[in-house]
Amino acid sequence: MTGEISTEPDEQDQRDERDAYRAMGLALRVGELLLGSGEATETVSETMRRIAATYGVRKCEADVNLSSLSISHVPGGDRAPVTAERRVRRRQPDYDRLIAVSSLVRRINAGELPLPEAETRLRDITRRVGVYPNWLIVTSLALIAASASILVGGGWVVAVAAFAATVLGDRVGAWLARRGVAEFFQLLVASLLGTLVAVGLIWQKVPVQASAVVVGAVVALLPGRALVACVQDGIAGEYVTAAGRLTEVLFIVAGVVSGIGTAIAVGLRLGVPVTVDDVPVAPLSLEAPQLLGAAAVSLTFAVALLVPPRHVLPGALGGGLIWTAYVLLSEADFPPLIATAVACAAIGLLGTAYAKLVKVPAMVFIVPAVGPLLPGTLLYRGMLDVSLGHLAGGTVNLVQAISTALAIGAGVILGAEIIRAFSSRRLARRFRPAARRTRGF
Structure with a gap:
């Protein structure tokens, strides 16, 4: 008499399945932290695949969009495919946490x-104090x-x-955020x-470069981090995410420009003599005020992005270097x-x-360093021209501002x-396996 054949998976199969689910969940949580910190889509998706493979889930595909991540596993045989998804509900730059996650990923990939233990360490990272x-x-x-206002000669x-x-704008923006007001309007108000x-200083005829206040406030609001990631995604062929990031950048810029335009319109309505001649332009100089201003912009950007103290100084040096390079190239008649x-x-x-x-x-290091070249003056001048009917x-000016922003992103990625x-071919293929010569087709 033939005995019954059990159709239930044995205990080892169940354990393997649970481990696969846990590995996929770990990959998703790591991907969420990386994407929320502004890491490039290419890096996030490759990291997710490698984490899953390290823990034995080899037939995986990761799909990363601007606000969601998914990972799919096709185990083969008669076992059903599995897909898990996670949403990125808030993209908050925290480079200290990004460094910790990257260190964790290196240890995971090394099999350590x-x-x-990896799940526990990731949980500790997510709960760590800023x-x-x-x-x-x-x-x-x-x-x-x-x-930034000192950099452009404001004094x-x-x-x-x-x-x-800026403190006033940030506190009002935080008050609006606690009440669920969209970020677009927070930026507009700031x-x-x-x-x-600046309009008040011009109205009171204070003998200073009042418009430098606007330039400084605008530089503090411009999305340098999102811009670099946007261009990086586009160059890597992640066009959907690049388009999403570009849309995000444009809405941020639109919010900033709308706030500037509204204030200028109010000033003109009240008879304040706001003119394009008042707009300062950063002197192409390597004197102390400009070099210190550029380094200070990058240093303070690094702190705002929660770069750990041990890595703040290289970012500040990068600001001084990028300003020096820009001035020397401009003096050599480069456009x-x-x-x-x-x-x-x-x-x-x-x-x-x-x-x-x-x-x-x-x-x-790179995102804080590009701070001195963000096009705050061009945005303000362009909005002022439009408000004055020019x-x-x-x-x-507005097109030139957008072009400058894209040039920053493209240059950094170059x-x-x-x-x-010039890295080893094996290393390059490991991180970008799909790169091929297509000649544009």
């Missing part, structure tokens, strides 16, 4: 951590504005005004307040866009090389690609 207190982060944002009085305006401070792209490529190359040396993500000139080109 069993799955339960590297800086909230008051210092608010202060750093205000110091970005103050440093110390203007720096104090820019500091106060830029509105900064511009109103502004070319000078911006080449200076950013140099920082991208040096920052990526240094990041490999100290084993942290390159954006920890549509042609305003459009040109520097990183130069490092990749």
